[in-house]
Amino acid sequence: MNYYQHHIGDFNNATRHLSLIERAIYRDLLDMYYDTEKAIDASNLERLARRLQCTTEEQQAALVYVLDEFFTLKDGVYVNNRCEREIAEYHGKRRQASEAGKASAKKRAEKKQQNPNDGSSGADQSNSQSSTDVENPLNENLTDAQPTNNHEPVTNIIDSSSNAQKPNFPLPPIQFSQYQAHDHKRYTILECVGQYPLQQDFIDYGIERFPEVHYQDMISMFTNYGDFFSSKGESAKNTPSLWLVKWFTWIQNNKDDVRRKREAQHLPQKQKNYSSAATRTSNEVNSWMDEIGTDDTAPSIRDVHEVEGVKYA
CATH class of the missing domain: 1.10.1740 (Rna Polymerase Sigma Factor; Chain: A)
Structure with a gap:
């Protein structure tokens, strides 16, 4: 595959907990998966790390974490279900485009082989020629195109409880x-x-x-x-x-x-609300610590149970 769809929202939601190194490794693994159209070979992690330029211990540990987080080890390869589905859909579209192109080419060839004097009127011949001329530029590149919708059109089911046809009546949702x-x-x-x-x-x-x-x-x-x-x-x-x-x-x-x-x-994080009493206590503690100081000139702290050199339990 020369390209694949990258859904920014899905990727950000799925990787928000990763570090920058882990996100970069994950993107490189996805590129490798789509480029080869194969699952990631798990037989030699050292070689895989070298291919992804994971040279430090931190990067190699990140590689192992990403593989365990987003891939499933099956039969000696790391499989990603999303990648498998995208690759399958890509080939399905190519196959449909190829079949549509072949069918169009065959239809044009059959029209060219028709006898122009088979009893059709001159107007019919003109219409047929015009139809062929219109179709040619539309169908020439169908083989390599990526169709967006090649299945048969969906038929809406209309309520048949009444025989009267109401003009401009909106159709119900697709069934x-x-x-x-x-x-x-x-x-x-x-x-x-x-x-x-x-x-x-x-x-x-x-x-x-x-x-x-x-x-x-x-x-x-x-x-x-x-x-x-x-x-x-x-x-x-x-x-x-x-x-x-x-x-x-x-x-x-x-x-x-x-x-x-x-x-x-998308909601802003709420600031922590402290009670007025907690705020006042915090301010008093900070003021007290400032008075005590941390140098040698700070006053010594006496035990509240000590009186004239005698400590009471």
Whole structure:
């Protein structure tokens, strides 16, 4: 992969507890993961540290901490569920773009092979030629393009309780059962991400169904949603439409909590309030310490139980 999406809010929230060295190492590990499209090799940590320029003991300890915090050791490699999902979605989009480009090229070739004297009128021939000319510039680069939405359009379900058609009546929210309803195969979440542009689709559908949810909250929830079901692996398989059902349920159950956490991060920290008595006592102690001083000329402190050289218990 030559690029990947970096969500600043997600990264800052996930790494706020890290030191500057640990954050830098984490970014380098992500770059390595996406560049090679492979999990991090765990067979030789010394070589990995050298590749990341972790030369001091502090940097090497930071590397081990970041690996344990954000990666899972499986079969000799460190796996990151977010990276795996992004890589799978990237290849899914490339495959869809390639298939769309091939289909478009085949359609244009079939049109060119048609006999211009097959009984069509001159107007039909002109329209056909115009259609071909319009499509060519639109489809020439489809093979290498990154489509944003190549699935079949979602059909809104309209209330059929009345036969009367009301003009300009707003359509209801998208119904989850319509997403890829023709696909009855069951996928893990990673397999589904590889097959469909799941992230942008689900975020768009989530915003349409829950317009009150902040966009950044939607992204955070999708990240947690993907990480949760990625960890289940083969034990969690559903059709695309059922994955969307689970996504809407996830939003409903988590939107308030995610909103509260986001708002709490932007609240100014409250100053500690001291009672007037505590403040007065603190001032008296400071004044007393100033009078005593710390040099040799300071007056000696006598035991309150000592009278004329005699101490009482």
